[in-house]
Amino acid sequence: xxxxxxxxxxxxxxxRRRKIAATGSDAAAxxxxxxxxxxxxxxxxxxxxxxxxxxAQMIADGELDAELIHVESEHSAMxxxxxxxxxxxxxxxxxxxxxxxxxxxxxxxASGLRQPVVMALATRALSAPxxxxxxxxxxxxxxxxxxxxxxxxxxQEVYDNLVQAFRIAEHPDVLLPVVVTLDGYILSHxxxxxxxxxxxxxxxxxxxxxxxxRPVLDxxxxxxxxxxxxxxxxxxxxxxxxxxxxxxxxVIEETGKEFGKRYGREYGFIEPYYMDDAEVAIVTLGATxxxxxxxxxxxxxxxxxxxxVKIRVFRPFPAEELAKVLENVNALGVLDRAxxxxxxxxxxLAMEVLSTLAVRGITKPFISFIHGLGGRDIFVKDVVEMxxxxxxxxxxxxxxxxxxxxxxxxxxxxxx
Amino acid sequence: xxxVPRVEIRFHGRGGQGAVTAAKVLASxxxxxxxxxxxxxxxxxxxxxxxxxxxxxxxxxxxxxxxPILEPDIVVVFDPSLEPEIYMRGLKPNGxxxxxxxxxxxxVVKLLEEHGLQKPRCIARIDATDIAxxxxxxxxxxxxxxxxxxxxxxVVRLETLEENIRKVFAERPHIAxxxxxxxxxxxxxxxxxxx
Numbered sequence: 001x002x003x004x005x006x007x008x009x010x011x012x013x014x015x016r017r018r019k020i021a022a023t024g025s026d027a028a029a030x031x032x033x034x035x036x037x038x039x040x041x042x043x044x045x046x047x048x049x050x051x052x053x054x055x056a057q058m059i060a061d062g063e064l065d066a067e068l069i070h071v072e073s074e075h076s077a078m079x080x081x082x083x084x085x086x087x088x089x090x091x092x093x094x095x096x097x098x099x100x101x102x103x104x105x106x107x108x109x110a111s112g113l114r115q116p117v118v119m120a121l122a123t124r125a126l127s128a129p130x131x132x133x134x135x136x137x138x139x140x141x142x143x144x145x146x147x148x149x150x151x152x153x154x155x156q157e158v159y160d161n162l163v164q165a166f167r168i169a170e171h172p173d174v175l176l177p178v179v180v181t182l183d184g185y186i187l188s189h190x191x192x193x194x195x196x197x198x199x200x201x202x203x204x205x206x207x208x209x210x211x212x213x214r215p216v217l218d219x220x221x222x223x224x225x226x227x228x229x230x231x232x233x234x235x236x237x238x239x240x241x242x243x244x245x246x247x248x249x250x251v252i253e254e255t256g257k258e259f260g261k262r263y264g265r266e267y268g269f270i271e272p273y274y275m276d277d278a279e280v281a282i283v284t285l286g287a288t289x290x291x292x293x294x295x296x297x298x299x300x301x302x303x304x305x306x307x308x309v310k311i312r313v314f315r316p317f318p319a320e321e322l323a324k325v326l327e328n329v330n331a332l333g334v335l336d337r338a339x340x341x342x343x344x345x346x347x348x349l350a351m352e353v354l355s356t357l358a359v360r361g362i363t364k365p366f367i368s369f370i371h372g373l374g375g376r377d378i379f380v381k382d383v384v385e386m387x388x389x390x391x392x393x394x395x396x397x398x399x400x401x402x403x404x405x406x407x408x409x410x411x412x413x414x415x416x
Numbered sequence: 417x418x419x420v421p422r423v424e425i426r427f428h429g430r431g432g433q434g435a436v437t438a439a440k441v442l443a444s445x446x447x448x449x450x451x452x453x454x455x456x457x458x459x460x461x462x463x464x465x466x467x468x469x470x471x472x473x474x475x476x477x478x479x480x481x482x483x484p485i486l487e488p489d490i491v492v493v494f495d496p497s498l499e500p501e502i503y504m505r506g507l508k509p510n511g512x513x514x515x516x517x518x519x520x521x522x523x524v525v526k527l528l529e530e531h532g533l534q535k536p537r538c539i540a541r542i543d544a545t546d547i548a549x550x551x552x553x554x555x556x557x558x559x560x561x562x563x564x565x566x567x568x569x570x571v572v573r574l575e576t577l578e579e580n581i582r583k584v585f586a587e588r589p590h591i592a593x594x595x596x597x598x599x600x601x602x603x604x605x606x607x608x609x610x611x
Binding site for chain 2: 019020021023047132133185186189190191192193287290291293294297375377378379380
């Protein structure tokens, strides 16, 4: 088998730290504790609720000295988090689904005001019908809000990504809010091995902002932020914001590398898996990546040259890295867990990947897959079937022009 | 002892019996023993008395499969009133049934036959409800069932499980100790028959 370049497997890592069993929600709360967050403004929603509960417990037990603001809605939660960040405090919130939708207005304000709020998003489907289970509809709905978006594949990544998020968000060259996702239930409520860091280590990796290093809300030096931006200046502000998002790439990259140097787990924008000689590949996000890797392993045992690419940083989108790694495949699929209703293709990630390639003159037989909406279980065998479809596309050299929905009930009611 | 690198266990209980906690505690114990584990429940509209499913995978290597367990090596049945068709579904032919019941092993075999179900290779029976009522004064059978599972399949050590029970009930040590007494009685009274 070809030499595979990928991030070090867990078993190769130094084992001086003790592993504990934790859920994704536990991991998020540990990261908040270890980053010594100052203000947590949060409103409970499933499946995010255990993050807020854990943090409340830590504050009650004296493990974390933070102000926990019990707000009356998610709209207020985000407003409070933005205002706290504007005073220079390290500010955190968490939400899911409808909660994120209610925050939506303030999501733009957080980024427009360049306030480094960090949020954990336990991804969940959107109503109607009411559904509390996992998909990426909520996350995809915030893709244009100018938040840096980092997806986590497992419980360890929830912790590591959040620790990095504080350093990225508060970096003076970035000053943008960061959201770290954890798949609802699939990570938020799943128990796995976690290797947390010591608090001193986290604080030396992601030190808190020195007071007053940039204009912040301070009674002794009053400033107004968020004033009117008329046509004579609004566009400049937005262009600066777009540039800040582009510039953040450097800091995100540095942060992931430095994390690897210190703790043995290096993070990049993407994680290629068996891509060196892959003939067919699937691009995906979040905890779904684990299933796709399992499918790749199964296909590799049968001699099929399958590969996969996990998008870790969805915003800013890693177009260069992705184009490079996909250059040599014969056919390419994208597995989405959200629908862009009425889109040219209905998978939001599919459109992103396709435009990445098209603008660079790379064309490949391409298939957009959607599966796993509202907690519908994706099985490894379903992903294997997608690869088989891609092998056909590679052979015929033809793309499928419509998005394919997998795992949907037949007329007889069976999930096929 | 199952001689496979990966063990997949499915817990069947009813809301309030602690199946979800059992799956998590087992995974914690496996992690404490240096293994990889994944534990997750099947989430629905949670309510007391409703059928509950929870899953634990244990492996020597990192686990990528996050899908529900359709073909378990072991099923652990907390409530004898659950339908055998449901808890036996997909159980591997060389798998094991660990069941809380007042029936004898022969009677359990007969029940499976009456339902036209294939017999598993091994059956472990335990009257966990009796043990839980005696030690905990409540029919919360999860700790007794974990002890029965460990007796029958040795997926982790009983001591590691007990340490984890002490962690779960860190603020209520008297409850931890009552559970540990229940576990020890369950461990010693589990009857394992391989057919």
